[in-house]
Amino acid sequence: MSDVTEIKSYLNQCASLVEQTLATALPAEWDVPGLLRESMMYSLEAGGKRIRPALVLAAAEAIQGDAKAAENALSIAGSIECIHTYSLIHDDLPAMDNDDYRRGKLTNHKVFGEAMAILAGDALLTHAFHLIPQAARKGRLDPQVALDIVEDLAMFSGASGMVGGQVADILGEQGITSIEDLEYIHLHKTSDLVVFSVKAGARVGGATENQLKLLEQYGRNIGLAFQIQDDILDLIGDEAKLGKKTNSDVAQQKVTYPYLIGIEASKAQVKRLTREAKAAVLDAELAMPQRLLEIADYLVQRDF
Amino acid sequence: MSDVTEIKSYLNQCASLVEQTLATALPAEWDVPGLLRESMMYSLEAGGKRIRPALVLAAAEAIQGDAKAAENALSIAGSIECIHTYSLIHDDLPAMDNDDYRRGKLTNHKVFGEAMAILAGDALLTHAFHLIPQAARKGRLDPQVALDIVEDLAMFSGASGMVGGQVADILGEQGITSIEDLEYIHLHKTSDLVVFSVKAGARVGGATENQLKLLEQYGRNIGLAFQIQDDILDLIGDEAKLGKKTNSDVAQQKVTYPYLIGIEASKAQVKRLTREAKAAVLDAELAMPQRLLEIADYLVQRDF
Numbered sequence: 001m002s003d004v005t006e007i008k009s010y011l012n013q014c015a016s017l018v019e020q021t022l023a024t025a026l027p028a029e030w031d032v033p034g035l036l037r038e039s040m041m042y043s044l045e046a047g048g049k050r051i052r053p054a055l056v057l058a059a060a061e062a063i064q065g066d067a068k069a070a071e072n073a074l075s076i077a078g079s080i081e082c083i084h085t086y087s088l089i090h091d092d093l094p095a096m097d098n099d100d101y102r103r104g105k106l107t108n109h110k111v112f113g114e115a116m117a118i119l120a121g122d123a124l125l126t127h128a129f130h131l132i133p134q135a136a137r138k139g140r141l142d143p144q145v146a147l148d149i150v151e152d153l154a155m156f157s158g159a160s161g162m163v164g165g166q167v168a169d170i171l172g173e174q175g176i177t178s179i180e181d182l183e184y185i186h187l188h189k190t191s192d193l194v195v196f197s198v199k200a201g202a203r204v205g206g207a208t209e210n211q212l213k214l215l216e217q218y219g220r221n222i223g224l225a226f227q228i229q230d231d232i233l234d235l236i237g238d239e240a241k242l243g244k245k246t247n248s249d250v251a252q253q254k255v256t257y258p259y260l261i262g263i264e265a266s267k268a269q270v271k272r273l274t275r276e277a278k279a280a281v282l283d284a285e286l287a288m289p290q291r292l293l294e295i296a297d298y299l300v301q302r303d304f
Numbered sequence: 305m306s307d308v309t310e311i312k313s314y315l316n317q318c319a320s321l322v323e324q325t326l327a328t329a330l331p332a333e334w335d336v337p338g339l340l341r342e343s344m345m346y347s348l349e350a351g352g353k354r355i356r357p358a359l360v361l362a363a364a365e366a367i368q369g370d371a372k373a374a375e376n377a378l379s380i381a382g383s384i385e386c387i388h389t390y391s392l393i394h395d396d397l398p399a400m401d402n403d404d405y406r407r408g409k410l411t412n413h414k415v416f417g418e419a420m421a422i423l424a425g426d427a428l429l430t431h432a433f434h435l436i437p438q439a440a441r442k443g444r445l446d447p448q449v450a451l452d453i454v455e456d457l458a459m460f461s462g463a464s465g466m467v468g469g470q471v472a473d474i475l476g477e478q479g480i481t482s483i484e485d486l487e488y489i490h491l492h493k494t495s496d497l498v499v500f501s502v503k504a505g506a507r508v509g510g511a512t513e514n515q516l517k518l519l520e521q522y523g524r525n526i527g528l529a530f531q532i533q534d535d536i537l538d539l540i541g542d543e544a545k546l547g548k549k550t551n552s553d554v555a556q557q558k559v560t561y562p563y564l565i566g567i568e569a570s571k572a573q574v575k576r577l578t579r580e581a582k583a584a585v586l587d588a589e590l591a592m593p594q595r596l597l598e599i600a601d602y603l604v605q606r607d608f
Contacts, residue, residue: 030464036471040463090426095418114399118422119471122394123463125426129433130458133451143448147437150454154434159344159427160334167340167423 004301007294014054014077017070019045021078025131039112039120040127043085047103051299052084052197053077058291059201059215065287073204075135076149079128080197083157086124089117091166128153141204149200156196165189176255183224191223198292214284215292221277222296225270229300231256232266270300308605311598318358318381321374323349325382329435343416343424344431347389351407355603356388356497357381360505362595363519367509369591377508379439380453383432384501387461390428393421395470432457445508453504460500469493480559487528495527502596518588519596525581526600529574533604535560536570574604 022044026037060073092099092107093114099107109117129150136146155161165188168181176182198219199212207215235258257266277296281289326348330341364377396403396411397418403411413421433454440450459465469492472485480486502523503516511519539562561570581600585593 026463032463032468033471033475035475036463036468086426090422093422095422115474116471118394118397118399119467119474121426122390122429123467125429126458126462126467129454130462133455133458136451137455143451147440147447147451147454150433150451151437151441154430154437158430158434159330159336159340163423163427163430164336164340167337167420170419170423171337171339 003294004298007291007298010058010291011049011051011054011295011298014057014070015050017057017074018050018053018077018081021074022081025078025082026127035112035116036120036123039108039116040124042111043089043108043120044081044124046085046105048084050081052080052193055194055197055219055295056080056201056204058295059198060205061201062281062286062288062292063202063205063207063211069205072135072140073201075131075138075140076200076204077197079131079153080193080200082124082128082131083153083162084193086121086128087157087162087166089121089124093117096170125157128157145203149203152196152199152203156192161188161192161196165192172255179257179260182255182257182260186224186227187220190227191220194223194226195219211284211286214280217280218277218284218292218296221273221280222299225273225277225296226299228257228266228270228273231258232263232270235263274300307598308602311595311602314362314595315353315355315358315599315602318361318374319354321361321378322354322357322381322385325378326385329382329386330431339416339420340424340427343412343420344428346415347393347412347424348385348428350389350409352388354385356384356501359498359501359523359599360384360508362599363502363505364509365505366585366590366592366596367506367511367515373509376439376444377505379435379442379444380504380508381501383435383457384497384504386428386432386435387457387466388497390425390432391461391466391470393425393428397421400474429461432461449507453507456500456503456507460496465492465496465500469496476559483561483564486559486561486564490528490531491524494531495524498527498530499523515588515590518584521584522581522588522596522600525577525584526603529577529581529600530603532561532570532574532577535562536567536574539567578604 025044026032026040054077056073056077057070060069061067063069088102089108091097092102093109100110101107107117108120112120132146132150132153135141136143141149157163165185169185169189172181172185176185195216196219198215202212202215234256257269261269274296278293281292281296286292329348330336330344358381360377360381361374364373365371367373392406393412395401396406397413404414405411411421412424416424436450436454436457439445440447445453461467469489473489473493476485476489480489499520500523502519506516506519538560561573565573578600582597585596585600590596
C-alpha cells in the first residue's frame with residue numbers, strides 16, 4: 001500500500017498548490033460586489049479532492065519530466081477548478097438536483113440565495129476563461145497554445161461536453177435503458193473535464209499531437225472507470241468509508257452500470273478501462289509517466 | 305431624418321449578417337442533446353436589435369476603412385451575441401426577474417423549464433469562448449489578438465463586468481441613493497458589453513493601443529447614454545412607439561437617473577456623453593469613422 005500512500009501525498013501536494021492559486025484567482029484590486037466575491041470564494045474554497053487540477057499539473061510534469069513544469073500549469077489548473085465549481089453550484093440549485101449540502105457544507109444557494117448562486121456560477125465559468133490568457137500574459141505560455149486550451153475548455157465543458165452530459169442526465173432520469181445512453185452521460189458529465197485537464201497540462205508541457213491523442217484516451221478511460229467504480233461503490237461500499245449514504249442510487253431507482261450489466265461485468269469494465277488508460281500512457285513515451293500511471297490505479301482503488 | 309434611415313438600414317444589414325452566423329454557430333455535426341440545442345437556438349434566434357454584434361462589425365470597418373473587415377469579425381460578433389443571450393435567459397429566471405415574456409415571446413424557462421434554461425445559458429456562455437479561437441483557426445485572426453479578445457470578453461462579461469453589474473442591480477433594488485451606485489450598475493450591466501464589442505472589432509481591424517483606449521471611452525459613453533435615455537423614455541416616451549409599458553420603473557419604485565437628478569439634467573447628461581463619445585472617435589483618427597458617429601447619435605434618438 002506504500003504506492004497509494006505516495007500518490008496520495010503527491011495529490012495532496014497538488015491540491016495545496018491549487019488552493020493557493022485559487023485563493024488569489026480573483027484579484028483583490030478588482031471592483032467586484034462584495035457578496036458576489038464571497039459567494040464565488042465560498043464554493044471555490046469548499047474543498048474537494050482537486051483531482052482535475054492535479055491532473056493538469058501531473059500531465060505537464062509527465063511531458064516535461066520536470067516538477068517545475070507544474071508551476072507554468074497552475075493558472076490552467078485553477079481554470080478547470082473554476083469550471084468544476086460552477087458546475088456543482090448550478091447542479092445543486094433547486095431547479096436541478098435541489099441539494100442543501102455538499103461535502104458537509106451548505107450549498108451555495110442555501111447560503112447566498114438562488115439568484116446569487118446562479119450569478120456566482122456564471123462568474124466562475126467566465127473567470128475560468130480569464131485565467132488562460134493571463135497565463136500567456138505572464139509569459140509562461142505561447143499564445144497559440146493558450147488559444148488551443150481555450151478552445152478545448154469551451155468544447156469539453158460546453159454543449160457538446162459537460163453541459164451536454166448534464167442535460168442528458170436530467171432528460172434520462174426516467175428512461176435510460178441502454179449502456180450507450182449511460183456511457184454518453186458519464187463520458188460527458190465526468191470524463192470530458194478529465195480529458196480537458198490531462199490535455200491542457202500536456203499542452204503546457206509541449207506535447208506532440210500523438211501524445212495529446214494518447215492522453216485523451218487516458219483521460220476518457222480513467223474518467224469512465226472512476227464513474228463506474230462510483231456506481232459499484234454505491235452498491236457495495238462501506239457507508240462510513242465513503243462518507244455518504246450507500247445504495248442511494250437504488251433508492252432513487254437510478255440506472256447505473258451494475259444495474260444494467262451486473263456487478264461482475266462492471267468490475268471487469270473498470271479493470272479493462274484502467275489497463276487501457278495505462279497502456280495509452282506507456283505508448284505516449286512520456287518523460288515521466290509514473291504519476292499518471294499511479295493516478296489511474298488510485299482513482300479506482302479509493303478507500304478499498 | 306435621412307441619416308437615421310441610412311444608419312437603420314446599415315444596422316439591419318449587420319443584424320442580418322449576424323443572424324446568418326448565429327444560425328450555424330452551433331455546428332450541425334456536434335453531438336448535442338436535441339432539446340439543449342433547441343433551447344439554445346430558441347433564444348439565440350429570438351431577435352433583438354443585435355446592436356452589440358453590429359458594433360463589432362462597425363468598429364472593425366472603422367479601423368480598416370473597408371467593409372470586408374466585417375467578415376473577419378463575424379465570429380466575434382456571434383460570440384458577444386451568445387453572451388448577451390445567455391445573460392437574458394438567466395436574468396429572466398424565476399429566481400431573478402421572473403419574466404414570462406421577452407420581445408413578445410415566452411422566455412426560455414417558460415418553454416423549456418428552469419433546469420434547461422440554466423443549462424442553455426451556461427452552454428451559450430461557454431460557446432461564446434469557442435467562437436473566438438475558431439476565428440483564429442480559420443486563419444482570420446492572429447492568435448495573440450484572439451487571446452486578447454478572450455481576455456477582454458472574460459473581463460467585461462464576468463465578476464468585474466456584466467455579472468458584477470447584475471449583482472449590484474439585484475442587491476441595490478431597495479437601497480440605491482447615489483448617482484455613483486446607479487452609474488456602477490449601468491456601466492457594468494450595459495456599457496461593459498458595448499465596450500467589449502467596440503474594442504473587439506477594433507482589435508480585429510488592427511487598432512493601435514491609443515485607438516483602443518479612445519474606443520473604450522466611446523463604448524462606455526454610448527452605453528451609459530443609452531441607459532439613461534432608456535430611463536428617460538420610460539418616463540416620457542410614447543407607449544406604443546416603445547412597445548412596452550412606460551412608467552413601469554416608477555410603478556416598481558425603481559431608482560433611475562431622472563428620479564435622482566431630474567429629467568432635464570438627465571437629458572443634458574445624455575447629450576454630454578454622446579458628444580464625448582463622438583469626440584473620442586474623432587480623436588482616434590479612424591480610416592472610416594462615419595458609422596460609429598452615426599450609431600452614437602442613433603442610440604439616443606430611437607423612436608423620437
